[in-house]
Each structure stands twice: as C-alpha cells, then as structure tokens.
Amino acid sequence: MSLPLFPLGNDPGPSFVELLRRTRAGGAPIVTGDLPEPTISATRSPSGGATMPGVAHGTTIVALRYDGGVIVAGDRRATEGNMIAHRSIEKVFPADRHSAVAIAGAAGTAIEMVRLFQTQLEHYEKVEGTRLSLEGKANQLGQMVSANLPMAMQGLVVIPLFAGYDLRVKKGRIFTYDVTGGRFEETDFHATGSGGRDAKNTVKLGYRERLGRDEAIELAVAALYEAADEDTATGGPDPLRGIYPVVATVDADGYTRLEDAEVAEHFRNVLERRRARDEEGERS
Amino acid sequence: MTMPYYVAPEQVMKDRAEYAQKGIARGRALVGTTYGAGVLIVAENPSSTLHKISEIYDRVAFAGVGRYNEFDQLRVAVVRHADTKGYAYSREDVDARSLANVYAQYLGQVFTHEMKPLEVEILVAELDPVGTAHQLFHIAYDGTVADEQRFTVLGGEADAITRRMAERFRQGWTLGEAVLACVASLSGPTRTLKADDLEVAVLEHGPWRRTFRRVGDDELALLLAQVEAPGSPASAEGAGEPVSVDESGHDAGEPAGPA
Secondary structure, X not given: OXXXXXXXXXXXXXXXXXXXXXXXXXXXXXXXXXXXXXXXXXEEOOOOOEEOXXXXXXXXXXXXXXXXXXXXXXXXXXXXXOEEEEOOXXXXXXXXXXXXXXXXXXXXXXXXXXXXXXXXXXHHHHHHOOOOOHHHHHHHHHHHHHHOHHHHXXXXXXXXXXXXXXXXXXXXEEEEEOOOOOEEEEOOEEEEOOOHHHHHHHHXXXXXXXXXXXHHHHHHHHHHHHHHHHOOOOOOOEOOOOEOOEEEEXXXXXXXXXXXXXXXXXXXXXXXXXXXXXXXXXXX | XXXXXXXXXXXXXXXXXXXXXXXXXXXXXXXXXXXXXXXXXXXXXXXXXXXXXXXEEOOEEEEEXXXXXXXHHHHHHHHHHHHHHHHHOOHHHOOHHHHHHHHHHHHHHHHHXXXXXXXXXXXXXXXXXXXXXXXXXXXXXXXXXXXXXXEEEEOOOHHHHHHHHHHHOOOOOOHHHHHHHHHHHHHOOOOOOXXXXXXXXEEEOOOXXXXXXXXXXXXXXXXXXXXXXXXXXXXXXXXXXXXXXXXXXXXXXXXXXXX
C-alpha cells in the first residue's frame, strides 16, 4: 500500500467510510452498499423475520440511564434457527471513550458494523483533531444501518443501540434505530432483540428518575434475566461455565465494562430478592 | 525549436536539497527521545492549535517540522493509511517501520521527480508493546530514513541541538528529566522557553489502547518548575528527584475494541 493522497475536490475528508469507498480497500457491503446476488434463498423463521440458514443471530440488549450516565447490557447467546450457535459472544462494545454500541441481529454483519463504526469515530478524531458530538456519532451509525438496508431486505437485519455520555449537556443519552437507519432518541431506557420486549417491560416497571449506579445495574441484569426466562434465544447467567452478560457503564470518566464477578453478584441479588418474595407469598 | 539548457544531475539534486534545507531551517526544531516509560516528543511551537505532534495509531505518533501545510497533508495521509491497514488486517499489524517506509518512498519520489521538493522532516515514533525497545524513525526531505533508539532532532539548528542533547541523554531517565533536557537543548544557552512556547506529547502505556497523550501547559509548567539550576547539564545528570507526573491529563484513547 502506498500513501493515500487525493486530488483536491476528491478528498474523503475525515470520513473513514468515504476513504474506503475511494480506495476500495474494504469490501464490506455496509461500506459500499453493494450486495452480491443472493445464492441462498431466505427462509422465514417462526417469529416471522426472514432468516438465512447458517447465520448467527445475536439477541437481547438493554440500555438505561442512571444519575451518572448510561448502562448498556447484553446477553451472550447467538442462535442459528433453533440451535445455540455461540454461548459467549459479546454484543456490547465501546464505540469510543465516551460511548457504547450494542447490537442485535445478524451477528457477523453487526460485528463488522461495530468495527467500522469504531474506526470511523477514531479516524475522525485523529484527522480533525477534535471529537464528534454525541449526536454526530449517533447520526454516523444511522448512516451505516441505512447502508445495510439491501442486506436487511434479504434477512440480515442489524439493529444497533447507541448510548453515550454527552460531555456537553453532562448526561447519558440513548439512541435507537430502525432498519432504514432512522434514528430515535429514547428518554430513559430501551431494549431490542428477540427478548427485547420482556427486558423493556422489566425495566419499565422498575425504572424511576435518577437511579443510582448499582440499582440501575441490578435493573438491567433483572431485565436480561426476565428476557432469558421467556425467550429461548436469550441466554441467562451461566454459573457453571462462568458466562455472564456483558454490562458496561458510560459516565463522565468513560466506558467501563464490569467484571464478571460484579455481574454475578448482581444476579445473586436479583435471585435472592425473588426467592424472598416467593417465600413471603407462601407464608401469607 | 529551442533546446533546453543542460543542467548536470548533480547540480539539480544539490539545488533541490539546498532549497528544501533552507525551507526547513526557517522553522523551529523539535526533539524526540525515549525515556523510562515511553517516548517523549518536545517541539518549539507557540501555537496551541496548529499541532506539530499528533497521534497516528495506538502506539505510533507523528511529528513534523517545516512547512505546515505540507507536513499536515502527510500526517493525514498516514493516518488514513494506518487506519485502513488496521481495519483490513488487525490493529497489531500497524507498525512504525512500515509507515516510515511509506513516507520514505513518497518523499524520495517527490524529491527526484517533482519540480519542488517537500520542505519537511518527519518523525514517526513507536512505543514498544512489551519492553523498552521504542523506535524513532527520522525521515528527511529526500526520503532518507534513520532509526534511533535514544533521541533524534528535526528542523533548524539540528546539529547544535543534537550536540546539546548528546551531553544530556541518559538511558531510562524519568519524564521530568527528559523534558528538562529536551527543553534546555532546544533553547540553548541564551534563551529560555516557557510552557506556552512548547508543544509536548508522550506515548506511554496506560489503561487505554491508545497510548498517545498530550502534555498540557499546566502539567508541563509543573515539570519545568522541577529544575533547580536551569539549563546546566550537571543538573540534568545529577540523580534528581523523580518527577511526579500528573496522571489526570489522560484524554486520548479508549478500551480495547471488539474481538
């Protein structure tokens, strides 16, 4: 590879995606929007969504605001139809120092999208010498989702969730997307993926303004527990193998992923409380 | 038909080299050096927004002297190169030696084939991922590459500054000692440089994947204030107190990316 220099008027600017388009170095369809002719026919899954055979799907992710920022959490299971494809994939990633991106949908495309998004944010920062605003980052991700639309039409749907700490207004913010790249800001919480509905309801019932960090983590963990309870595609905590959901906080100091031990502790608390409630129910 | 004048190739090269050297000598110099915990780059630069030192990749930094528009174009180009490479292969596959070669080829090409050589000198510095074998690649206007593990000087009066640096350099010195020696070498015996005349950045291991960090004016003033007898080589050589570094200034980088 030689030095990528561009004539005036054809400069990709601070955009890494534009750079890849110019240099044709990255063949990822998310970048180019080109889609190869389908070689395998899409089949309908029982839940109604089109699925391709042999494509791993990531499932439930949840995000909620607390008084210091946002919590983003995701279970670890990927499925291929009715099979468990992976037990320990990760769906929550740092996008940059002060934001996180979580993914649901076709895992391969989604992870590639995350990698591109991370590079895009860092590239902008290095070329321009300043960081994008949180809103700017959210819009960038929307454009990537929208570029994936042809793939989505064939069943490779990727629905990310973007959350970060806005350094300008000093609070956590959550953005969600639809398949066309439409970007919506959520006020307090959101969950997507196959178990998203159960997770969202759990958060909804337990949510209040200005939750503390530990309470918010416990709520996120409880939401994933409920999702795993109702949805076969969502993995619950697995103490036998030591696999726990990824839980991350993003606050003024940046992205921090919780240690598994801490997540396990929160799960224990959730189960403990549930057991106590059941016992109380039996006594009365 | 008019015949072009014949000019000997030696003369052409000499003229171009002289032209480039003159352009570079007009600018202020910078020093890159290794220290105990990483790589330090100190540039004389009164502007706080037009940077001479920048981040290229996780463990690689850039510094340029000469014409700002020319070296900044080269900086952006190599950021693009590095990001593309890291995206196409893996983040570990981006290394300073290969980036320095890309620069060398381009500068060499321009020097021999274009009307005007680029009036720049470039430093590509890399932090060793595990040990202390940090690398400094110095690329001259004609594409000549030199690699250094101790220190290197770019820009006007490089010879005098190199001499002053050679007297002061110690292997494995602290950040404070290294900053003092670099500043003293840049300023020489007759001038003093203050924190806002300087641009300072380091590559050092921290909690983040990206190791590039700018040393802000406040932290720099603190480091410079450690000196007892400013500028004298003896004070730099004496086993001074290890300077405590304000760690709060970390502002670049984030945790590791996805698997």
